Amino acid sequence: MKLSTNFVKDYVDIDVDVKTLAEDMTRVGNEYDSAGKLINATKLIVGEVKECTMHPDSDHLHVCKVDIGNQILNIVCGAPNVRKGLKVIVAQVGAELPEIKIKKGNIRGVESEGMLCSIAELGLENKFLKEADKNGIHELPQAAEVGEDPIKILELDDEVIDFDLTANRGDLLSILGMAYEIGAIYDKPVKTVEMSYKENDTNINDIFKLDIQTENCTIFLAKKVNNVKIKESPTFIKNRLIASGIRPINNVVDISNYVMLEFGQPLHFYDADTLNGMLAVRMAKEGEKLTTLDNIERTLGEDDIVISDGKRAIGLAGVMGGLDTEIQPSTKNIVIEAAIFNPVKIRYTSKKILRSEASNRFEKGIDSNRTYMAIQRACHLLEKYADAEIVGGLAKYDTTDRTDKKIDITFDNINEILGIDVPQKDVLDVFRRLGFNSNVNGNTITVEVPKRRLDISIKEDLIEEVGRIYGVDNIIGKLPVLPVKPGSYDKTTRSIRNKMVDLGLNETLSYILVNEKEAKEFTNDNIEILKLLDPMTEERNTLRYSVLPSLYKIYEYNIAHNVKDVSIFEIGKGFGKKEDEYIEENKIAVLMSGLYYTEIGNRKQVNFYVIKGVVEELLDYLGYAGRYSLVVKEEIPKEMHPYQSAQISLNNNIIGIIGKVHPAKAKEDVFVFEINLDKLLSKKVGGMKYKEISKYPEIKKDLAILVDKNKTSQEIQTTIKKLGGSLLNNIEIFDVYTGKNIDADKKSMAYSLTFAAKDKTLTDDEVNPIMEKIITGLQKQLGAELRK
Amino acid sequence: MKQQIENLQKKAKEEILSSTTLEKLDEARVKYLGKKGELTLVLRKMGELSPEERPIIGSLVNKVRDELENLISNRLEELRKEELNNKLEKEKIDITLPGIKLKRGSKHPVNRIIEELEDLFVSMGYDVVSGPELETDEYCFERLNLPKGHPARDMQDSFYITTEYLLRTQTSAVQARVMMENEEKTPIRVICPGKTYRRDDDATHSHQFGQIEGLLIDKNISLADLKGTLEVFVKKMLGQNSKLRFRPSYFPFTEPSYEVDVSCFKCGGKGCNLCKQTGWIEILGSGMVHPNVLKMNGYDPEIYSGFAFGTGLDRLAMFKYGITDIRLLYTNDVRFLNQFDRKDEENEIKY
16 A cells, blocks of 8 residues: 555644654555655656757757756757747756756766656656656756755655555555555644535436345445536545556546545446446356456456446446446546455455455455445535536445444453563553543443444454554563473484484575476385375475475476585375375485595495495484385385385385485486385384393304395304304304305305304314304205305 | 713714614714623723722713713614604695585475474463374364454465365464363473465565464463563564564454564664564564354353464574575575574574
């Protein structure tokens, strides 16, 4: 809402500069985006062109002698309409205009001491300019005196605050509402509005009918005026519309906008001779067509409210009028509509079609007292500025309650919520300044809240008013006095994050919205992916199910920026739908590529076993040691290497995947894993308990065998473990070798076995037979061959 | 004889002290003190002496021998040390070469802020809670006094996946969940950090962003309690010298509602480009829980009152670490992430 301070000063006497007013309004809850002069230009003065000759070195420039009172300036001007005798706006040397700073200059050999200005150069938007002003300098009236301030003569000496109002304060979308608010701040009364006019002997109700068919219209008033003279508006009306951001058209249209600005009640003017002697309000029929005044044919639906003349739809209620019944330069007789429509319906329709000054006000709600005032004020102005003859009577449909609300509140209520003791007289003073009547009875105050304050309906709203006007700065902060109790947070997630950071990974934060193709990547789970109804872009129209597509995108970003060593993780959510249930699961995803660590002469490149180590480190840390393994039970997702990938299984449940990204997708070696944290953490782990360390020395034995290439390390270890019995404490693999001296279909595996007993020192005599048993067993069961 | 011994002593001393290797020293030892050594030979000649001279010369020889043995063992010690040193010197390394690059990971700046806030509020007895990001219209809006068609919904243009389900636009959705799930309707003290989503994307807004919500419901809670709590919060995050300004505002789920500005930490309130010359930076939305919200979620507003507040985590992270473009938080350039690998400076909390 752009507030013209000249406009509001019609209704409240204030004498503060625009910045102070804006700041003071902010302190009571009304933020602003900008505050300043309507015309932001300095050193302007009225001048008279005394001489005007062609520039000796140009075919379009003129050299002018311009009288500004105390001196004659030499100014070069390029405007086609400059001529001797013209009264002009002169920007003197040193003047600052919105786009340009005026300096003494030399234009093609002729000295120029200033600039003759057009209105556009003063900063008015193009839409506010008249045709003549678009093509040349502004021609001031001859009555303008040399040396005066041209902005004053143009009556553009206004100051404007552009407010960014909160959604509850529909009442401030009007000059009067602003006057009440400003009046409350500075303790000034609001003046009355001139609304008188004469009526002729006819009664509208004899010649015109209303037919309101929907409860989505709560009040509908109509007045008829005859014989209007359509012409240009008086300057003050035009300039106040311009300051408020509305383009002046003609006196009649301008008056409807002027009154809307004053009261916050949008009006609609119909050319009475295009109507059928009536106005009806109803819901549109599905598929009904209407050409709005912007000459676009709209297709309507059952949720749109339309105005009709009994035969056809002639307007979209509260949003935009129809083309056929619009005011024309030739219009003589007018029907004025002042109505209120269901804000929710207006919001629905205007979101589809157009957010306008009118729809914005209907959406926020309007006091129906204003409906009556606005229609009277319009008649007053039409009589005064368009020579209108006002037809008697008022066509009226009104279901609204126009009485003030009464709210009971106690002084204690106020102090308990604000946390301070506001003196009783100050509380009552706030209500008085706001224009609310109040009656005190003991501790209870009965406050009569004028209908215009639609935002106030319960006592908490009144408490806010007291806080607002009395001043929140008067409240001293304290900490609540509450029983001491320990707070809690999700320690597991934080432990996981700490662990991953310890392992050298960078945590990322990625978007959960991906494109549809990405949402299906890195998983074969039977999941319905979720798409947005109204996405901003196709690139982000789907909720991710796996976090890996997000991480892979980050990897690609880094590679594109020549960052090749990427070891990242993210704890985030994956979404989907399964058997009609929405799922939202916590996941941890890791992506590693490039170098993992470096020292001189040793650069550790990430490979499968590095990322597998990260998985093991994480799961062991969380207490799952010995309960998980890598398996290939399900199909590997097509984005992953078919022979370097696996599922992560915990107690025979698949909880995640691990592996290399398919070389067809990633040029470099990229490894990933993802674990469903909800599935993982649902498996309980026991507490951490100390296990006794054997007092007796251990015996270590090394064992190297040749086995078939396809035998897995896990098979061999399980076999050794079974054969080793209870004295075999630990098995560690320390070498895998293929190549020279080994058959192509074989590999050499070397293990270090540790034997120990809890109650005695073992001897070789006890261990050697076990080793024999292991070797024979391996030979028999796995076809292994002992390497000497 | 005496003279002969003294000459011998002098010569041997010189030889011992001037020997530069273990071999030379051993040669000297053998030469003078060995079985056929010069001093040993002198002792052998003792028989030729008179009984009067014998004890005098005998004690002299013993003294000289002790002295030489001492010298030898000292010199031996010295030479060994030297030898070790020479050996160590050959092991000299370039200590200026870099150490092994043990990879240091890092936490994302937004999560660092979350952890810092969690620690602060947990220390004041708050529980950290979370809720779904795929939320229902009911919990995201309706239970927060924002019925369908409410104009305030404009502030939060949403991503719906059906007419009922949407990505939550605010962590406030968790407020209603916490209240509804607390069946005994006992006091509540929670914070809820998390991700939120709005149809909005430009240089200062991201369609996904972090928010933290605080909710306290108890008996006799006032605006002064809210003010005090937010003072602790803001001072912890943005510095002890921060000043707060409460500006009346409007949120459908609180009444009264306030926006909170903090004095500009860049210019100290004088006015700069960060605070757009106003000296203040808008940082929080807050207010007293609206009685309708209490009622709708099963709390009696005649018994309970409470406050709620919410703020953007991305902005807090940007302020704290001097990040100028919100997009940096979501592009996850490793060179950016690597910078968050050290501890924060301690900021002492003053209640």
